[in-house]
Amino acid sequence: MSTRPMLTQREAAAACGVSRTTIRRRREAGDLPNAVQDEVRGWLIPVDDLLAAGLRLHAPADPDKTAPSSPAGPDADVDQEHDAVALRAELEDLRHEHALAVAAAEHGRQLAEAEAKHLRAQLAARADHIADLQRTLQALMPAPERPVLQPSVPGQAQNNEPVPASPGPGSGPAAGERRRWWRRS
Numbered sequence: 001m002s003t004r005p006m007l008t009q010r011e012a013a014a015a016c017g018v019s020r021t022t023i024r025r026r027r028e029a030g031d032l033p034n035a036v037q038d039e040v041r042g043w044l045i046p047v048d049d050l051l052a053a054g055l056r057l058h059a060p061a062d063p064d065k066t067a068p069s070s071p072a073g074p075d076a077d078v079d080q081e082h083d084a085v086a087l088r089a090e091l092e093d094l095r096h097e098h099a100l101a102v103a104a105a106e107h108g109r110q111l112a113e114a115e116a117k118h119l120r121a122q123l124a125a126r127a128d129h130i131a132d133l134q135r136t137l138q139a140l141m142p143a144p145e146r147p148v149l150q151p152s153v154p155g156q157a158q159n160n161e162p163v164p165a166s167p168g169p170g171s172g173p174a175a176g177e178r179r180r181w182w183r184r185s
Helices: 009-016 020-028 047-052 074-140
Strands: 006-008 036-038 042-046
Touching (some): 006 009, 006 047, 009 020, 009 042, 009 047
């Protein structure tokens, strides 16, 4: 049995300078095999497991190189160091989340541009189809009625009023009607 302490996931994350999520993932992946769950403190991770998993613990500062202790005592320095480590880990998590959000927004923008391009192409194709249908409809429409001018007779006054076309003798349609090509008599 090791004489080194057991740390909670939060303490292990702070001691290693990583996020709690990283510690949890490493534990779930089996990198911390001697971790045990305590009913009060949650998961407890042996320091030996952290070192064996390749995580570096922040070494305590050398007392000779540090400034004189504050009146609160050495426990205040440890608390401040843990707070600083926790804040760094939280900052890293926020940076990672921000990078993911930026990547998701960029992906969404690219998808929207592709969809807009696709819709523009469909709109152009439909406009061409409508134009084709309009030309087809115009071709199927009957020709407009044209007035027939009566030839001039010598010795008669010129009266160039339009006269409706009269059918020839013995033709099928009634007088004044023009025979249509789609109708049969």
